[in-house]
Amino acid sequence: MQKPSYFILIIYILFSLEGLSQNLILNIGGENELETLIIDSIGYVKFHKDYKSIRNETKAAQNKFSKLGYIENELFAIKRINDSTFHSTMHLKNKFDSLYIFYDNTKTDTSTLNLVSNDIYNDYFILKLQNIEKALNIINTEISQKGFPFSKVKLSQLEIKKNRTLKAQLITSNNTTKRTISNIKVQGYEKFPKSYLKHYLKIKQNQNFDIDNIKSKTEQLTNLNFANEVKAPEVLFLKDSTTLYLYLEKSKSNNFDGFLGFGTNEETNKLEFDGYLNLKLNNNLNFGESFSLRYKSDENDQKTFEVNTELPYLFNSPIGINLMLRIFKKDTSFTTVNQHVKINYQINSSSKIFAGITTTESNNTLNNNNSLNINDYNTTLYNLAYQYVKQQNNNLLFPISSKIYFETGIGNRITKDNKEKQSQISFELMKIINLNNKNSLYIKTNGNSLISNSYFENELLRFGGINSLRGFEENSLNATFYNLINTEYRYQLNNSIYIHSIIDAGYFENKTQSTKEKLFGYGFGFAILTKSGLLKLNYANGKNENTPFKLANSKLHFSLTANF
Incomplete structure (x- = not known):
């Protein structure tokens, strides 16, 4: 019975000895008390698992103090004090704060030196010793970006003068031929639009070669919905040419979107249906162009037909054009036709600016218009x-992380009898806040305001429905001004399914009726990524500020977005 006890004791002793062997102590002291205080204040690793780790730490400590200006420091041999303690002495000697670096101004531009020093003269500049390594890396990077990818930078002829001043010579080995991009080859998607290389990625022939800059530019392809980068760019250097290879693939970017909604009519208690179709075609001609067609019909006997097209980089220029036609018909009351032409300029991969003109023509189709304020206007x-x-x-479920859109317009409304100044302001802000891999918050706010001295019924802003304020019928709300907030708490069950809450709020004004109201929408929904596309189901109930909650007012919406 005692043998197991002895066995346990032996194991305990062996593990204890192993634990002790992994707790060796290193003490580094200075030549005097002041140097010891400096060493302790800067710090070093004291506890080590073996003697090799101690030796490496003393070398690292000596290198650290050299970078801090103690370039003359001297480290003495490591002495063993006892079984677990080792001691070494370091003589720091004098500290140097600055280094005077002389350079050849025909090889190194002062614009490059301005990035690392504030004290630059005709043939030398001054650096703090602790900044030397970082400064040399910056100088080398700048030289590389100017077309010398094999450049090297180093300090030579280090001297200590009588006044304790450090001096050195900057040596740059960029005597090789300057490299510019002589050819660009796209592999995998050979028909990738060349205008996007020049104006979107801003990569073109005869440009200074800089691989780091090129890699950062090709990462911007993530903002394109019709192309992906398969792997990082590569380059082929020949004696008289530099060929850049980009590895891309064409993505499915066409999509078909539609939904079916139904609810109970409060007056007839009958089930009513509404829905819309939305077709988007992107880059089918390998030009980067886009075309969309939208048709909507709702239970309020309202019909909307809209066509949009965008042609980017016309004639290989940085300018693109947007064209739109929208026809809206309200039962037998009126018809409104909107058209716009806008030119756009791509600032970078995420941002665009637009300028253009929008025209609107509305016609009264009622035989008797005594009760409604509907007029013909342009x-x-x-x-x-x-x-x-x-x-x-x-993330296939949430492809857009954030969005900002702001538009303003100013002009005139002309009727048969008079001419009146008008302006319009609209905006949209959207952001997804990723809490972790499964949980996220979706926040969106948008608004629209029509500013005029007088208003017609057939020019009011219309909103409500699955794409604006959920829980209300499509385009059932009319306003001269509105502001909406949509929020969702989303929980992602896996890569293809998520569930979410619906909490919407809105405020609108209608000056034709002198009304101001607050609106709310509550509900829940889920989405499933299927082989056919993204299927969504939303259940929401909408109410006014001063009206009670009614289950009969709930709306159930289905939508399907299919990519092809």
Whole structure:
């Protein structure tokens, strides 16, 4: 019975000895008390598992103090004090704060030196010793970006003068031929639009070669919905040429979107249906162009037909054009036709600015218009707009991470009897806040305001429904001004399914009826990524501020977005 006890004791002793062997102590002291205080204040690793770790730490400590200006420091041999303690002495000697670096101004531009020093003269500049390594890396990077990818930078002829001043010579080995991009080859998607290379990625022939800059530019392809980068760019250096290889693939970017909604009519207690179709075609001609067609019909006997097209980089220029036609019909009351032409300029991969003109023509189709304020009119507005879109292509369920859109227009409304100034302002802000891999918050706010001295019924802003304020019928709310907030708490069950809450709020004004109201929408929903596309189901109930909650007012919406 005692043998097991002895066995346990032996194991305990062996593990204890192993634990002690992994707790060796290193003490580094100075030549005097002041140097010891400096060494302790800067610090070093004291506890080690073996003697090799102690030796490496003393070398690292000596190198650390050299970078801090104690370039003359001297480290003495490591002495063993007892079984677990080792001691070494370091003589720090004098500290140097600055280094005077002489350079050849025909090889190194002062614009490059301005990035690392504030004290620059005709043939030398001054650096703090602790900044030398970082400064040399910056100088080398700048030289590389100017077309010398094999450049090297080093300090030579280090001297200590009588006044304790450090001096050195900057040596740059960029005597090789300057490298510019002589050819660009796209592999995998050979028909990738060349205008996007020049104006979107801003990579073109005869440009100074800098691989780091090129890699950062090709990462911007994540903001394109019709192309992906398969792997990092590569380069082939020949004696008289530099060929850049980009590895891309074409993505499915066409999509078909539709939904079916139904609810109970409060007056007839009958089930009513509404829905819409939305077709988007992107880059089918390998030009980067886009075309969309939208048709909507709702239970209020309202019909909307809209066509949009965008042609980017016309004639290989940085300018693109947007064209839109929208026809809206309200039962037998009126018909409104909107058209706009906008030119756009791509600032970077995420941002665009627009300028253009919007025209509106509305016609009264009622035989008797005594009770409604519906009139024939024509409006012309001159517009300016800004758009920012950030993609997150690693998430198929939520491809857009954030969005900003702001537009303003000013012009005139002309009727048979008079001419009146009008302006319009609209905006949209959207952001997804990723809490972790499964939980996220979706926040969106948008608004629209029509500013005029008088208003017609057939020019009011219309909103409500699955894409604006959920729980209300499509385009059932009319306003001269509105502001909406949509929020969702999303929980991602896996890569293809998520559930979410619905909490919407809105405020609107209708000056034709002198009304101001607050609106709310509550509900829940889920989405499933199927082989056919993204299927969504939303259940929401909408109410006014002063009206009670009614289950009969709930709306159930289905939508399907299919990519092809």
